[in-house]
Amino acid sequence: MRDFSEDTSALALNTATLGHNLDGYGAGWPLERVIDTCASHGFGGIVFWRREIGTNAIEIGNRVRAAGMHVTGLCRTPYLVGSGRPDAWFDETRGSIDMAAALGTTVLTVVTGGTEPETKGTIETKKVLAERLARVSDYAAAGGVRLALEPLNPMYGGNRTCLMTVRDALNVCEMVGHDALGIAVDVYHVWWDSNLKESCKAAGSRIIGYHLCDWLENTSDMLLDRGMMGDGVADLKAIRDAVESAGYAGACEVEIFSSDRWWKARPDRVLRTIADRFKTVC
């Protein structure tokens, strides 16, 4: 395991942690201030959402690098399956690949979407997903972008995901058989999985993202009650060991949706807390 007792260069901020779902960032900070404050706290990377980027991808990417950091990811493609899939999913996916390339990141997250209409369970949906991923994988590879399939906590089955475990995501990667496909391992979604270590080992170099937060003992909301690292019950050190033992050496991206707590805190306090917790409990 790497020693992060002082070094936070692997630490990345997913901007959702500052409450981008509200109007602006937590305290109305502009993007530039978020970037500079991350850099001042020693973060090595930052992950954006498409809605923040607009048509400024190249400028924002350069701004991040000028601050001494990397753009370590972009969230995310549209849903590729399920009733929430947009009609224009193909063009929108290619557009999100373009944006990732323009930002200068190699990782574009995929949340798959839920169960296909007129089907039950996830088996048929995963077949459709594999077909659609195959249709965009060459384009991603041409742009130097890998698609990080993110398995979600099973409570998001139905309308948000057909992948519940790292093993599920790996199976779809293998169905498609394209190097552009990888997997994002998010503590919130997989902390409970007894087979996590074995699945990560099997996934190996397919793991191209690692997301940090914590699962609060008394989670009160399905979407917006994620915990700060150390405040919950996830075995963060064991999960990181599973991911890094499998060969992952990329960013540790902090992504905390927390409408009642962290989204109400001042961004500099949130960033300082993240850096402190990263050094002590992750």
Place this chain on the structure above:
Amino acid sequence: MRDFSEDTSALALNTATLGHNLDGYGAGWPLERVIDTCASHGFGGIVFWRREIGTNAIEIGNRVRAAGMHVTGLCRTPYLVGSGRPDAWFDETRGSIDMAAALGTTVLTVVTGGTEPETKGTIETKKVLAERLARVSDYAAAGGVRLALEPLNPMYGGNRTCLMTVRDALNVCEMVGHDALGIAVDVYHVWWDSNLKESCKAAGSRIIGYHLCDWLENTSDMLLDRGMMGDGVADLKAIRDAVESAGYAGACEVEIFSSDRWWKARPDRVLRTIADRFKTVC
């Protein structure tokens, strides 16, 4: 697969489906009316919660049998692990075993409780759980009662369960190695599990309960938004096949927590709908 096109004798009602969490049953029905209406709709069994039974276990059990049905289960032991475990868990568990025996049922459901204080993840908690189950298993066996470990949807990790899959539950059964331990397979909790069929096969005769409802595509609440069979995305026929192929031939128990829909409907309509859906989509 059994043919239930007309036969509903395997169908059992978990009384929670009629909104026992509100004051009384849905329309203020007394217990006797629930029993008789289940019988009139062809149900073969009924499952109670301890709070409904009080000190009338023998009378209620006899009342059910007089109506031509069986008491097919009792919900449930107290939490055995986690911060929600009562100090008196041992005596309370033995008391719930007594109640099950007095009702004349062979199945007592166990929801384990969440992660043990001062620990992370579920590994340590499962060891503690196994020790505590070992302490009550002989007593259960002496009363002719089996303890049905119920894996819960991972969204209940932290404060309600340390078992997220049938495989998790089987592993704990094998850690204890006592015939009194079994597993309850609930559609709501396991529908998403890609390994379900293999896990059920491995569990074999350990499967002593099968619970029906459905996972709604857009589940809106962590606790009280379960769907009626056929209204969601779970592959009910595949799950029943997995359970019955493993050797299970017991009751199909309908357990629907639905505060906004089914708990507001008239009990006779709920029971008729269940019987109809059981014949057509389960």
